[in-house]
Amino acid sequence: MPAKIFILGGTGQTGRLIARHLLERSDAIITIASRRLERAEEVAADLGHDRPDRVKAAAVDAADAASLRAALEGQTLLVVAAPTTAHVATVTRAALDAGVDYLDVQISAKKFATLKSLAPEIEAKGLCFITEAGFHPGLPAALVRFAAAHLDSIETATTACYLSIGRDIPFSDAVEELVEIFRSYNAQVFKNGRWTPPGVYQMRKIAFGGDIGTRSCYSMFFEELRPLPDRFPSLRETGFFMAGTHWFTDAVVFPLAFLLLKIVPKATRTIGRLLWWGMTRFQKPPYRTELIVQASGTHAGQKTQFEAAVAHRDAYELTAIPVAAAILQYLEGLRRPGLHMMGHLADPRRLFTDMKRMGVKVRTTVE
Numbered sequence: 001m002p003a004k005i006f007i008l009g010g011t012g013q014t015g016r017l018i019a020r021h022l023l024e025r026s027d028a029i030i031t032i033a034s035r036r037l038e039r040a041e042e043v044a045a046d047l048g049h050d051r052p053d054r055v056k057a058a059a060v061d062a063a064d065a066a067s068l069r070a071a072l073e074g075q076t077l078l079v080v081a082a083p084t085t086a087h088v089a090t091v092t093r094a095a096l097d098a099g100v101d102y103l104d105v106q107i108s109a110k111k112f113a114t115l116k117s118l119a120p121e122i123e124a125k126g127l128c129f130i131t132e133a134g135f136h137p138g139l140p141a142a143l144v145r146f147a148a149a150h151l152d153s154i155e156t157a158t159t160a161c162y163l164s165i166g167r168d169i170p171f172s173d174a175v176e177e178l179v180e181i182f183r184s185y186n187a188q189v190f191k192n193g194r195w196t197p198p199g200v201y202q203m204r205k206i207a208f209g210g211d212i213g214t215r216s217c218y219s220m221f222f223e224e225l226r227p228l229p230d231r232f233p234s235l236r237e238t239g240f241f242m243a244g245t246h247w248f249t250d251a252v253v254f255p256l257a258f259l260l261l262k263i264v265p266k267a268t269r270t271i272g273r274l275l276w277w278g279m280t281r282f283q284k285p286p287y288r289t290e291l292i293v294q295a296s297g298t299h300a301g302q303k304t305q306f307e308a309a310v311a312h313r314d315a316y317e318l319t320a321i322p323v324a325a326a327i328l329q330y331l332e333g334l335r336r337p338g339l340h341m342m343g344h345l346a347d348p349r350r351l352f353t354d355m356k357r358m359g360v361k362v363r364t365t366v367e
């Protein structure tokens with residue numbers, strides 16, 4: 001029997017693409033869900049024009065526990081691709097009570113803490129919950145594991161992201177989640193065998209190569225980085241760095257957003273609009289999103305440098321494709337009871353192979 005996948009936020013930029021890739025690569029039956037039934041039906045009709053029996057539509061509000069619980073009846077997997085971290089307790093409870101597996105692409109410390117508190121119940125119910133899916137979060141740990149798979153012993157693994165999305169991207173409510181990241185910004189990296197303090201930025205020049213060149217980058221912590229030193233005891237250094245794209249955004253817009261968060265902490269929407277304006281207005285080519293890992297270690301007794309990069313012109317594609325690729329692994333037997341992060345659960349070699357098939361540029365270099 002084909003799996004039934006319910007995509008909350010299925011009409012959004014990310015949700016729609018996850019649905020499209022899953023329709024193309026699996027036999028799952030997909031439900032496109034959002035608060036507006038008409039919009040969900042429109043998207044479902046578009047995605048299902050040549051396979052109408054595989055795409056359905058549903059109206060659900062993440063804030064409404066009863067409607068969500070009822071809608072999840074009989075589903076296999078709930079994919080949360082909506083900026084609904086404010087309702088994380090309601091959404092996860094609905095999945096637990098309906099006995100449905102769960103995957104989210106959201107960026108939120110509060111969401112992660114809620115899921116962690118539910119981990120024993122998730123495991124006891126034999127459900128598989130996958131969190132921190134997407135490209136960031138999602139790919140940093142997968143890239144480090146990919147590098148480790150090419151080395152006998154891994155000593156350093158720096159991950160970094162270049163993001164220049166262009167000027168014509170429609171505003172997304174998901175920017176409010178970005179504001180929450182700024183509010184509780186964690187800049188930790190693992191350096192000389194220990195974690196640096198959360199409030200202390202690390203700056204680094206990183207050579208992306210090609211037309212991106214070398215960029216000044218600032219550190220940013222993702223939960224998926226935390227288990228890496230335990231997983232790879234030889235690892236002395238790891239972390240994630242975000243490349244700056246324009247001096248005005250880096251030197252004026254971002255500091256102003258931090259300041260406004262202190263002075264008017266409730267102005268989330270306005271600060272979100274400011275961040276979006278800064279991130280889109282001043283962007284310069286090359287327009288694409290690229291994530292890299294630069295690792296060092298040993299292989300066959302030799303000092304070895306390993307580098308891998310994944311890139312796509314469309315940042316939403318680079319969010320949706322790893323999610324769809326991880327779901328393919330889940331559908332084919334990777335499902336394990338408990339709470340997992342995508343970057344730690346998915347087999348990285350298979351993940352990057354499938355991502356390439358779905359249109360992501362993947363490059364690896366070993367020296």
Ligand SMILES: NC(=O)c1ccc[n+]([C@@H]2O[C@H](COP(=O)([O-])OP(=O)(O)OC[C@H]3O[C@@H](n4cnc5c(N)ncnc54)[C@H](OP(=O)(O)O)[C@@H]3O)[C@@H](O)[C@H]2O)c1
Pocket residue numbers: 008009010011012013014015033034035036039060061062063081082083084105106107132133134135136137138171172173174177319
């Ligand atoms: N991990 C990563 O790498 C990564 C990268 C980028 C984005 N993200 C995350 O991806 C998520 C989606 O972002 P996006 O830009 O694709 O969003 P988007 O285009 O703004 O779409 C949002 C979707 O959620 C639905 N929605 C909003 N509130 C809802 C509610 N209360 N109940 C049910 N549905 C609701 C919307 O439909 P209605 O308005 O009709 O309800 C729409 O379908 C966000 O959480 C964002 O932070 C993750």
